[in-house]
Amino acid sequence: MKTEYRTFQFSLLSMAPIHIGSGDKYTSREFIYENGYFYFPDMGKFYNRMVEKGYDQKFERFLQERKARASNNRLISFLLDNRISDRDFGGYRIKETGLETEENDNDSKLGAINEVVKFMRDPFGTPYIPGSSLKGAIRTILMNTNPDWNNKKVVDTRGKRPKENKNMISWGAKKGKEFNDLFNAIRVSDSKPFSNESLILVQKWDCSAKSLKVKPLPLYREAIAPLTKVEFTITTTTAEAASLIEKLEDKALEFYKGYKNFFLKDFPEDKIQDNIDYPIYLGAGSGAWTKTIFKQANGIIQDRHRKPVQTKMKGKGVLKLTKAPILKQDDSVQPSKLIKNDESFYEMGKANFMIKEITK
Amino acid sequence: MAFAKIQVTGQIRLETGLHIGTSNAFAAIGATDSPVIKDPITNLPIIPGSSIKGKMRTLLARVYNTTLAEKPGDDGEIISRLFGNSSDKNYKVGRLIFRDAFLTNKDDLDSRDVKSYTEVKFENTIDRITAEANPRQIERAIRDSVFGFELIYEVTDKSQAQVEEDFKVILDGLKLLELDYLGGSGSRGYGKVVFEDLKANTVFGNYDVSRLNELLTTEV
Numbered sequence: 001m002k003t004e005y006r007t008f009q010f011s012l013l014s015m016a017p018i019h020i021g022s023g024d025k026y027t028s029r030e031f032i033y034e035n036g037y038f039y040f041p042d043m044g045k046f047y048n049r050m051v052e053k054g055y056d057q058k059f060e061r062f063l064q065e066r067k068a069r070a071s072n073n074r075l076i077s078f079l080l081d082n083r084i085s086d087r088d089f090g091g092y093r094i095k096e097t098g099l100e101t102e103e104n105d106n107d108s109k110l111g112a113i114n115e116v117v118k119f120m121r122d123p124f125g126t127p128y129i130p131g132s133s134l135k136g137a138i139r140t141i142l143m144n145t146n147p148d149w150n151n152k153k154v155v156d157t158r159g160k161r162p163k164e165n166k167n168m169i170s171w172g173a174k175k176g177k178e179f180n181d182l183f184n185a186i187r188v189s190d191s192k193p194f195s196n197e198s199l200i201l202v203q204k205w206d207c208s209a210k211s212l213k214v215k216p217l218p219l220y221r222e223a224i225a226p227l228t229k230v231e232f233t234i235t236t237t238t239a240e241a242a243s244l245i246e247k248l249e250d251k252a253l254e255f256y257k258g259y260k261n262f263f264l265k266d267f268p269e270d271k272i273q274d275n276i277d278y279p280i281y282l283g284a285g286s287g288a289w290t291k292t293i294f295k296q297a298n299g300i301i302q303d304r305h306r307k308p309v310q311t312k313m314k315g316k317g318v319l320k321l322t323k324a325p326i327l328k329q330d331d332s333v334q335p336s337k338l339i340k341n342d343e344s345f346y347e348m349g350k351a352n353f354m355i356k357e358i359t360k
Numbered sequence: 361m362a363f364a365k366i367q368v369t370g371q372i373r374l375e376t377g378l379h380i381g382t383s384n385a386f387a388a389i390g391a392t393d394s395p396v397i398k399d400p401i402t403n404l405p406i407i408p409g410s411s412i413k414g415k416m417r418t419l420l421a422r423v424y425n426t427t428l429a430e431k432p433g434d435d436g437e438i439i440s441r442l443f444g445n446s447s448d449k450n451y452k453v454g455r456l457i458f459r460d461a462f463l464t465n466k467d468d469l470d471s472r473d474v475k476s477y478t479e480v481k482f483e484n485t486i487d488r489i490t491a492e493a494n495p496r497q498i499e500r501a502i503r504d505s506v507f508g509f510e511l512i513y514e515v516t517d518k519s520q521a522q523v524e525e526d527f528k529v530i531l532d533g534l535k536l537l538e539l540d541y542l543g544g545s546g547s548r549g550y551g552k553v554v555f556e557d558l559k560a561n562t563v564f565g566n567y568d569v570s571r572l573n574e575l576l577t578t579e580v
Contacts, residue, residue: 005539023482023495044475090473122377123474123502131376131549132483143488155489164489183547190376190549235539288491297489304490 006242007358010134010188010232012280015273015338016346017202017223017324019284020133022120029063031116032076032087033096038116038201041075042090049089055082070114092125092196099323099344100201100220117284119199119222126193127222129230129282135188137282142244143169144258144293145251154296162300164293185241189233198228200325204285205345206318209266214321214345221284226324226338226346233358248355252278262298263289267319270341277352286349287320322348364515364565366523366572368530368558372407372461372507372542375552377479377500380411380543392480394498399462404477405501409458411542412509417443419536420529438529441519455514455526461507469505477502500550509555515567527560527572534558 032039050059062078071077079085100113119127143149149168156165171181204219224230236242244251256279264272281290288294288301298316323344326337339346382397399406417439421429424438433447444454469477479502484495511530515523534555541551560572 021482023497123476123479124472124504130481130483132545135548136486140488162489163492164487185547187541187547188549189552291486292488292491297491300489301491304492 004237004239004242006236006245008234008236008245008355009358010234011354012129012134012191012230012232012282013277013352013354014224014226014228014230014350015276015352016226016348016350017200017221017322018129018282018349018351019117019202019221019223020120020129020282021221021284022118024118026116026118028070028074028114029078030075032079033074034076034087036096037093038096039087039093040091041087045091046089049086053084055084058082094196094199094201094222097200097202097323097325099325100203113201113203113220114218115220116201117219117221119224122193124193125196127196127199127224128193129191129232131188131190131232133283134191134232135183135186137280138186138188138248139183140291140293141248141251141255141280145254146244150293150295154293155300161304182238182241182244185236185238186245187235187237189235191230191232194224194228194230198224200225202322202324202348204348205321205323207267207271207321207345208318209315212268214271214343221322223322223324234355245355246357249278249353252280252353255279259289259294262294263287263316264319266316270339271319271321271345271347273339273347273350275352277354280351280353281349282351283349285320285322286347288317290349320348321345362515362517362520362565362567364567365563366513366515366567366569367561367563368509368511368513368576369561370509370558371464371556372509373554373556374501374503374505374507375554376549377481377503378405378407378505378543378551378553379498379500379545380405380407392497392499394496396478396499396501398478404463404466405505406463407461407507407542409460412461412537413443413456413458415540415542416533416537419540420533423532423536424529438525441522442526442529455516455519456530457512457514459510459512461509463501463505464508465504465506469502472504474502477505498545512563515565523567524571524575527575531575 026040030040030043032041047056047059050056059078067073120130121127152168154165154168155162169182171183173179199222201220202223204217204221205214206217207214234245236245256275288297292301324346326339326344378396379394380397381394396405397408398404417432417435421435421439425436427436429435433445435443435445440448440451440454442454442456445451463477466477478499481498481500482495483498484493486493513523513526513530519526538554540546542553543551545551558576560569560576562569
């Protein structure tokens with residue numbers, strides 16, 4: 001086996017809020033909404049302080065009780081009821097965007113949001129994007145555009161329900177055969193950690209293809225604000241892998257074109273964002289068609305959602321949007337607006353990237 | 361008769377979380393299904409010498425073997441004399457001794473408010489036909505951990521003339537390790553390590569290490 005290490009710099013620019021989940025969430029009793037900020041205290045520290053102050057039993061009671069009005073079940077109401085003015089419990093703050101709440105919400109106070117899904121963080125509490133997330137997104141692009149893979153039948157029909165044939169692309173060690181694992185030769189680093197100030201809270205909004213109505217859902221995510229830059233390095237160890245990464249920009253355009261024709265065209269133009277560089281969809285809430293080999297998955301995904309009726313997928317499903325403040329582009333990027341509607345709607349998970357080889 | 365032991369010390373710093381796995385026989389349902397190897401007494405993560413040695417050997421085998429070795433026994437002379445070769449009577453025991461690396465910056469990590477010296481990373485596989493997620497939890501030794509690295513090189517009559525050549529190979533090995541990864545799941549970002557403060561020191565016998573130290577400081 002010939003080895004040739006080549007390193008590429010992968011620069012990601014978020015075009016819309018991007019959420020990479022850590023698998024955990026904050027309940028409404030774990031954050032404080034105050035003075036235009038969502039404050040997520042270190043709950044261990046918080047509890048220790050309550051013990052010191054002798055409020056531990058009251059706090060435990062607060063956690064168990066469920067008051068009729070949702071706003072009375074929030075951490076802030078506990079602090080106010082007990083006249084606790086301390087706010088130095090560690091943790092971090094996220095500035096509100098003003099777009100977090102649902103329209104026509106009875107609880108008119110902002111910050112009346114319930115659970116918030118956590119963003120991926122390192123052990124020091126700083127958010128980052130794991131290489132595994134980016135690698136999955138790159139793999140989707142490559143699998144959708146490489147004729148060797150997307151034309152072959154990827155569906156494995158053995159078993160109860162159809163699923164992906166995971167052995168189509170050779171991986172892992174096989175006895176008696178030379179090791180041939182293409183995706184082991186593409187190594188995607190974790191991103192550099194970035195600051196909590198790059199994060200905002202965003203809500204999930206669904207746009208239906210039939211009625212073209214957009215409706216909010218009670219799901220909140222910590223997400224990277226639009227126009228955040230994140231850097232990765234990709235190392236390839238074989239010539240085949242390097243050639244795939246070299247072609248990634250074109251492949252991304254090709255994938256986007258297919259995706260647009262297949263799915264995005266059913267939705268109003270003004271909800272779809274233009275690209276500045278090369279498109280990629282990352283993380284949660286970007287929709288099943290950005291995660292699958294969509295031409296072959298079409299039909300099978302709908303089938304999976306046939307029951308129960310509430311989650312039944314009509315047609316190709318809804319376009320997943322979110323609201324974030326309209327930010328003007330920084331100087332390095334044209335044109336001046338990211339989105340084409342004036343309701344602050346973004347396509348969840350949309351990002352652009354550029355890739356270049358690091359010569360050293 | 362010349363006999364000396366040269367000790368190479370340094371630090372291994374983790375740039376990204378490191379996963380060197382161990383048995384998961386007793387994992388609870390819903391808990392980490394893929395734990396990392398730890399010191400049984402302190403319960404801190406360790407880097408076993410075998411992991412460093414094995415990874416370095418395969419990386420070096422790609423550079424220093426003239427023909428493709430099908431098994432470690434086929435490795436060329438340069439690799440065999442450093443790492444040992446059970447099927448070569450000249451190099452049954454190699455010249456290198458790798459030590460397990462233990463966590464050394466526990467206090468520093470404590471001061472930065474970490475809750476544990478390992479993190480649990482949630483990941484999932486998405487089926488590209490059904491879009492179904494299949495989650496998993498993997499434990500990693502956390503970023504910015506520092507491990508004490510130690511390597512012993514043995515100088516004998518036979519190896520005396522080859523010390524510098526051998527050290528160039530060792531250095532290449534360390535450099536390759538930095539470009540590659542240590543432990544599992546490296547293709548998705550795990551196990552990026554950096555070797556720091558490398559120093560050679562004669563701990564037994566006489567050998568002038570000033571040339572070696574020059575090598576160590578310039579190249580890594």
